[in-house]
Amino acid sequence: MSQPQAAVGAAVPRVDARLRVTGRAKYAADNNPDGVVHAVIVDSSVGKGRITGIDTRAALAETGVLTVINHLNAPELPPRQGGFPPGEPLRAFQDDRIRFFGQPVAVVVATTLETAQHAASLVKVSYDAQPPSTDMSVADPAGEPETYARGDTDGALDSAAVRLETTYRTARNHHNAMEPAGVVARWEGDRLTVWEKTQNVVGAVRTLAGEFGIPPGNVRIISPFIGGAFGNAARTWVHSVIAAMAAREVKRPVKLALTRRQLYFGVGYRPAYEYALRLGSNRRGRLTASAHDVRSETSSYETYSEDVLAAGRMLYSTPNVRQVYRHVPLDVNTPTFMRGPGYSSGAFTVESAMDELAHELGLDPIELRLRNEPADDESIRLPFSTRRLRDCYRVGAREFGWERRRPKPRSTRDGDWLIGMGMAAGVYDTARSQSQASVRLDADGTALLQSATSDMGPGTATSMTQLAADALGLPMRRVSFRLGDSRMPPAAGHFGSQTMASVGSSVQDGCDKVRGQAITLAIADEGSPLHGVDPADVVVRGGRLHVKDNPVRGETYQRLLARNDRTHLEALGTYAGASESEKFSFYAYAATFAEVAVDARLGLVRVRRMVGVYDAARIINPRLADSQAIGAMVGGIGQALLEHTVTDHRDGRIVNANFADYLVPTHADIPELKAIYIEGEDFEADPIGVKGLGEVVLVGVAPAIANAVFNATGRRVRELPITPEALL
Amino acid sequence: MHPFTYTKATDTREALNAGRRGGRYIAGGTTLVDLMRETVEHPGTLVDISALPLREVTVTMSGGLRVGALVRMAEAAAHPKVRALYPVISQALELSASAQLRNMASIGGNIMQRTRCTYFRDVTADCNKREPGTGCAALHGYNRSHAILGTSDSCVATHPSDLAVALAALEATVHLLGPDGERTVPFADFLLQPGNTPNREQDLKPGELITAVQIPAHPRPLKSGYLKVRDRQSYEFALTSAAVALHIRGGVIREAKVAVGGVGTVPWKLPAVEQALVGERPSDRLWAEAVGHAADGARPLTHNRFKTELLKRTVERQLSTIGGTA
Structure with a gap:
């Protein structure tokens, strides 16, 4: 039962934009x-x-x-x-x-x-x-580490023609919604x-x-x-x-x-990391081994962990991999998910190290990545459902003007500023979880959908309205989507980039069912112009059911329901979530390109422009997608250059717990940002072909900037944020 | 916030009377209200002086500039005379705070603003400035933003104002009106280094009111400007800053005025740099040599060691920007 696509894919504004900008949207404390x-x-x-x-x-x-x-x-x-x-x-x-x-x-x-x-x-x-213990660099890990291994990592590192051994550190960050x-x-x-x-x-x-x-x-x-919210x-x-x-x-x-x-x-925070990485490769840049020793902070009362290791296992083809992830309990409150959790912290290490290796080998950073592009997911030995990362590199390089990059650091200057270009890959797991949505089509030809999901910013109500409008064959203005009440059908948690796939699939299912009920009603109804038609030949468009190839033959929902004395049709849309035994490896991908200017005498870094290219499969609304991508690039600029929660280890006090001292980017720090989506769908992932976008857009932003700083200055900064003192 | 009473003065006499009785003056409120919310400050009475007639910018007989204490930062920055005569003041103001704050904050309030030291603003931390005798948490705490010049073991907080750096460079004076009448204080003497009494920040007697700041006439042509180095491009206090004004005639620097910010407990004038410049011809070498002694006496702390070098480079850059290399 395929429906014409009208609303989906359109860059429509948020259905609740007016409420939000006029102050009529009621937030909890209102x-x-x-x-x-x-x-x-x-x-x-x-x-x-x-x-x-x-x-x-x-x-x-x-x-x-x-x-x-x-x-x-x-x-x-x-x-x-x-x-x-x-x-x-x-x-x-x-x-x-x-x-x-x-x-x-x-x-x-x-x-x-x-x-x-x-x-x-x-x-x-x-x-x-x-005296509290709050300094991860001097505290001991506790509990069982999380580990992963394949192949003979030590042996492969010993015999590697090129070895790289580095430690990267990332600061604690707060969401600051x-x-x-x-x-x-x-x-x-x-x-x-x-x-x-x-x-x-x-x-x-x-x-x-x-x-x-x-x-x-x-x-x-x-x-x-x-x-x-960003996870908090x-x-x-x-x-x-x-x-x-x-x-x-x-x-x-x-x-x-x-x-x-x-x-x-x-309300939690992104934990600080210390990530030691050893890479081995041959002279042609084929990775042979990687060893990952990761430490991150957690509280004394809970062990928070997140997927910091995934990229190191599956992003690049590497026969031998060993990973150890240790948790260091401190006298702090428990960390939590923050946009791109784990992946964005891990990407700073992996993607900086790839840039270091490319420099060491005299290879273009994109070329190095292409040489290590895996045929399938080597960590779980499954094919990728979709992986259009090559396309992300290609389109990104073209749009960004990567060919103008001069590989030798300090070779481009503009007055007091050194100019550099950098790029990084990004990846994020395509999570999908059980969700439900109720769909009710009223006799007046309007539809109401409800699901106990949330909208922390991606525009959930808007994208769901678009999906439902097409699935029901209604114009968007006749569809309402309500969320955020536990009396509504239960939905997956609104995190991990899983809302579109999970709630969206239940919306699609519920709308398909209601549309199916209407069609069934019509073809069984002697008074309907559609009486006796093959249901597969019926589509709904503009609220009117008709024969696909003969639009004249049909009738509206209103007429159909009125004649049949039906006040409404309704159904519960369901989606079961990811399968217990997946047959594919599901990830969304990104390639982020950054140009920076560095005043090396004064230690200042200014991002000049960025291009992000994303494989998130089907894009329901490019305007909402841009809002995600641009927001994440802004957040990534903060992560790369500014954001750093500082603890006074003498008493455990956070010393910059305010917006004057915890720096986030201002408008003046944000240059031209461009987001591009690689066209495609992923119906292995879910019935609506989406992969989730909100997290992957952040993953790789910080290393792209750090790599650009290296290209500008020849200075490799292995600690975030990159502050003036690191560059003086 | 602790309970307080609020009164609005309709004229100067009324304000001074309220001030003499212990009332605390408030104009734009952009510092004081924040501090009251954090319970760092708890004045019993606020005396709103925003209706007083102190909003004029005038050129003095001698060709200097007098800026009323209640002129808004935004107004002063945009004032044609300020822009024409002392770009360093316009620039320092425009690089301060945010547009919203600049529209509210007054010139008098700006130089009265209190430090951004995080321990000063956190009432659960030890701070001699806030509570004399409790100690200085910043001295051995997180002190990246703190001062390296003019510090004491009692206090290492920086003075946050950009405007004050420009005023210090230009050797402005502060005009005061108090119960005992008017007086004028050189800017260099108005803001106090902490010593053992970091709670005393200005040379102000009880109930005294700032009425204006006055910038003396300097020989013309005078090229001036302000450079602010900070982590982000807007809405942040300086890591280092430099206010530079040069009078160059016949290819020779006849007069040099230099002060730095972000590094001192008060805006820090650099007479050694000024002396090294006067009588010389502008050149990259001169700038580099002149800043050799810019950080003399610096007492860096754990997290702000970089400021010593950054300070020199900031001044050098700004000398080059203003003086050129002709």
Whole structure:
């Protein structure tokens, strides 16, 4: 039952753009249920130790303060099973232990936000403080490392004609989404409603039900809009539990929003990495072996890990590979997914090292990569579903003007500036997970779709509306897609670039079913012009069913449903997710090209232009895709040159927990950015032929910039961010 | 934020009365309100002086420039006289903060702004400037942005203002009005090095109000400009900066005014560099030689060692930009 494509592929604006830009989109903390009061968290000012006393008298004496909850008076919560990451999740005021600087130690609830803020500053907490361990470079790893091996890596490295041995470091980064984490919690008996900023509506229900020992059916999560997240709203963090706990204690709805400063220890971060890599190759640049020793930070109470090793296993053909990934527990809060998790950190090492090897061998960096392009995925011995990375290189080189690059560093100058070009490959796993979407076609010829997914920025409602419009044969304006409510059919978590593939496939399925019902109804109906037609010959266009080759013969949904006394047709679209036994290796690919100018005397790096070329299979909406790609290039410029969460190891304090000291790119730092998509589909991946775009667009941006800096200056910077002092 | 009372002064006398009673002056509020939100500052009374008649930019009899304390940064930067006579001031202002802040912040407030030292702004950290006697967390903490000149064991915080660097270079004066009348303080004496009292930042008596800054006339032609070196291209404080003004006649530098920012606890004038320039002909060699002593006395910290060299290069570059190599 193939439908004409009209909406899909069109660069239409977001269906909720007007709501967002006029301020009518309601974000979590914009909700004000009757009687709402305000909570402000008091956080630890030591990095490790025990709370020895809490003096709440001054806070409680303030007019309007309802309560101050802390570990001495907090209700006991039932034991909770950990999920991901493994360990013991942080609980709300269940003991006196301080695990990291900034850990919540109390919450003040008051009738106004200002009162709660002021009272929070009056709470006096005393500690038995110990020196925290927060420096990964001097701390020891713990637990079993994650390992991978194929072939005889040591032997191959020993006999390699060319060997490269380098260590790369990447800084801790914070998401710094525009919208802070906000939550409004309301209890009615033992039923909990939470307006939450979340990328995981279903997960939030599970977490909060578990925290309070109530059935999941008693928890409702409402999260229709997100003001950016980049991964930090994939988990339900302890502040949401605190808000719900406070609401239950004061028996009124409670609103809680983390401050910008609190976001630096309240919602996770991209962990810092230390990645030692040894590469062996022959003289012609064919890789023979690679050994990867990776260390990254995690908390003392949970072991966070992410897929930092994948690219080293499958991006390039390499017969011998050994990988060890160790976790270093520190007195810090637990890291979490941040755009391109694992892959982007790993790419800095792998893609910088490939550039080093190319330079060593006197090969063009693209040529080196082409010589190592694998025939299939050597890590799982499966063919690639689709891999158009060669096309990404070719199109990127052409669009960027790669042939103008001079291989010898320091050979292009513009006044005080040295000019350099660099490129890097990127890869990200094509995840797909179980999802459902309900589809209802009303007798007035409009459709309503619902799924408990989220939109942290990719434009979920828009792309789903496009898909549904084509599948139902309706114009977009007659289709509504609603999301972000746990009463809707459950959806995959909105992370890992899996939303389009997962939720989209359930939307397609639900719409196919409803369209099928309409066609079945019509051909069985003697009053229909389509009576007796082969259902395979019927298409729907503009809300009108007709014979494919004879458009005159047909009728509208409205007429069909009215004549049959049907108020609506409906179906539940389902998608089962990735198969247990995959027959293919599924990844999206990127090639990023950057031109930089470096003032070597002053240590300044300015990105002059970038081109990103992506194999993400089918693009539902190029305008939304551009928004993802350009946003990621901006984020990658930050990762490469600016972003660095700094910890004072004496007490575990984050010293730049604000937007003046944690630098993200400004408009002035962003040059011309261009995104190009390699045409294609991947129906092995999912029924709608998409691979996911939001993560892969970041992977490779930082190494492309670092490689361009090398080409400009001859200086190889192996640590992110690249700061002026590294170049002086 | 702690509770406070707010009053708006309708004239100077009313403001001074409120100031004498301990009220804290507020104009654009771009520094003070932030600090109040972080509970770094908790004034009992705010006296809003934004309605006072201190918004004029005038050329003085001698050909200098007087800028009223309440002139907005954006207004001063765009003022034709400022642009024509002292590009270094326009440039320093335009490279400061963001457009939104420049539209609010006043000239007087700009030179009164407090340090960006992260420990000063974090009330859970030790800071002698915020709470005398508690110690300086920055001295052995994360101090990349901190000062290498004019520091003490009590405080290593940089003065954040770009404008102040330009004013220091041009040897401006600060005009004050207080309960005891008017007085004028040379800019070099107005901002105080920390010594043992980093909490005292300006030569200001209780209740005194800045009414204007005045830039003296300098021999013409005067070429001037400001270079700001920073990690990102906009909306960031300086790692290093240089304000340079040169009066060159007959191919010889007759007068040189040089000050640097981002490196000192106060804007740092470089008399040794100035002396090395006067009487010489512009050349790349001269610039390189002149900055040889630019960082004399520097006391670098763990994370800001690079500033010593970067400071010299910043000045050298700006000398070359302004003086050329003719």
